[in-house]
Amino acid sequence: MTQFKYSKRVPADGTDAVGAILQAAADPKIISFAGGLPAPELFPVKEMKAAVDKVFEEHGQEAMQYGAAKGVTALREVIQQHVKEKENVDSELDNVLVTTGSEQALDLVGKAFVDPGDTVLVEQPTYLCALDVFRSYGANFASVEMDEDGMKMDALEEALKANPNTKLIYTVPNFQNPTGRTMTEERRKQLAELAEKYDVYVLEDNPYGEIRFAGQHVPAVKSFDKSGHVFYMSTFSKTLAPGFRLGWLVADKAVVNKLTVLKQSADLHTDNLAQFAVAQFFADNDVDAHVKEISALYGKRKDLMLEGIKKYFPEGVKYTDPEGGMFLWVEVPGVDDTVELFKECLEHDVAFVPGDPFFAGEVQPGAFRLNYSNMKEDQIEVGLKRLGAALTAAVNK
Numbered sequence: 001m002t003q004f005k006y007s008k009r010v011p012a013d014g015t016d017a018v019g020a021i022l023q024a025a026a027d028p029k030i031i032s033f034a035g036g037l038p039a040p041e042l043f044p045v046k047e048m049k050a051a052v053d054k055v056f057e058e059h060g061q062e063a064m065q066y067g068a069a070k071g072v073t074a075l076r077e078v079i080q081q082h083v084k085e086k087e088n089v090d091s092e093l094d095n096v097l098v099t100t101g102s103e104q105a106l107d108l109v110g111k112a113f114v115d116p117g118d119t120v121l122v123e124q125p126t127y128l129c130a131l132d133v134f135r136s137y138g139a140n141f142a143s144v145e146m147d148e149d150g151m152k153m154d155a156l157e158e159a160l161k162a163n164p165n166t167k168l169i170y171t172v173p174n175f176q177n178p179t180g181r182t183m184t185e186e187r188r189k190q191l192a193e194l195a196e197k198y199d200v201y202v203l204e205d206n207p208y209g210e211i212r213f214a215g216q217h218v219p220a221v222k223s224f225d226k227s228g229h230v231f232y233m234s235t236f237s238k239t240l241a242p243g244f245r246l247g248w249l250v251a252d253k254a255v256v257n258k259l260t261v262l263k264q265s266a267d268l269h270t271d272n273l274a275q276f277a278v279a280q281f282f283a284d285n286d287v288d289a290h291v292k293e294i295s296a297l298y299g300k301r302k303d304l305m306l307e308g309i310k311k312y313f314p315e316g317v318k319y320t321d322p323e324g325g326m327f328l329w330v331e332v333p334g335v336d337d338t339v340e341l342f343k344e345c346l347e348h349d350v351a352f353v354p355g356d357p358f359f360a361g362e363v364q365p366g367a368f369r370l371n372y373s374n375m376k377e378d379q380i381e382v383g384l385k386r387l388g389a390a391l392t393a394a395v396n397k
């Protein structure tokens, strides 16, 4: 058999821990809180079909032709207006780059800014695919402690002092994946100031910010950025549909220009038809009303989760109570091996994502992520009853 000589960027075999978990949880008898999908019953299929039909009628040839790497102008205008309206971020068209899912924005920023040995500061825990991206460019990580109000700014400043090689601070400030936590406004201001003071960049990843079902909107870190050190990224994946693979980045024009060159060598440009269709969808529909509907459904599901957790989980278990987004985070004291706990839960026909891969450094044992956005209401209580029984057995061992 040929032994392929992969580059150092390619992870060693056996590192797709999450893939293995999702596969284990795919058995139909298992109630799985392990997924991370939006609720498909709220995808605006009919309205999107009408938008696509109109695009074919009005710009069919353009939509099927090669396009610009920065993206379709009509969609970039939608994004420009959207970030102003939702996040009070001023931008010109040249500050906006359309990406193939916001995942590509992570990749392009990693490629453009992270050299092997550079430090990336991340929340503890953080979005695991971001870790994979930065790792592939040779990043060293330093983790910054969080509390219920997001990344702690005193811990961040300490990390900046201790890691003079820091290039980038990565944050998911709204309803973070995996914890569901939200960073306060005061900390966001401090974060923008620290980035300028230490001359490092902030990658503000905001896929969930619009899916708020409780509390008050908190302005983006980018809205406090006076020096261009903050790069803001978001996506249509959670508000419209992930299958279109449409995300975006708003940053200084010089950065957007560099990333555009890198994007060109990655995929030339993002799918033109999807871009035209989403721009058309925005022109013809009340998108805010649609997003409200999503938020209301997720809020209802989150409330059911909390009810079930309170009813069935053993005493001493801690959990977050997110004001939006798709996930909550559970910490079970006295558990040393979360993957072992996961296996025990599978025996009770229930699953979650163990916290381990969300940590860049030392893992916090007994922590795991639960999804509720794609959980049918009647499954939530049954699933949590099973999970509660499994946790009770584990902590009493």
Ligand SMILES: Cc1ncc(COP(=O)(O)O)c(C=O)c1O
Pocket (backbone or CB within 6 Å): 036, 100, 101, 102, 103, 104, 127, 172, 177, 205, 207, 234, 235, 236, 237, 242, 245, 246, 247
């Ligand atoms: C924090 C975070 N960032 C980025 C993404 C990527 O999303 P997409 O590429 O669909 O825009 C996700 C997806 O779940 C996410 O949770």
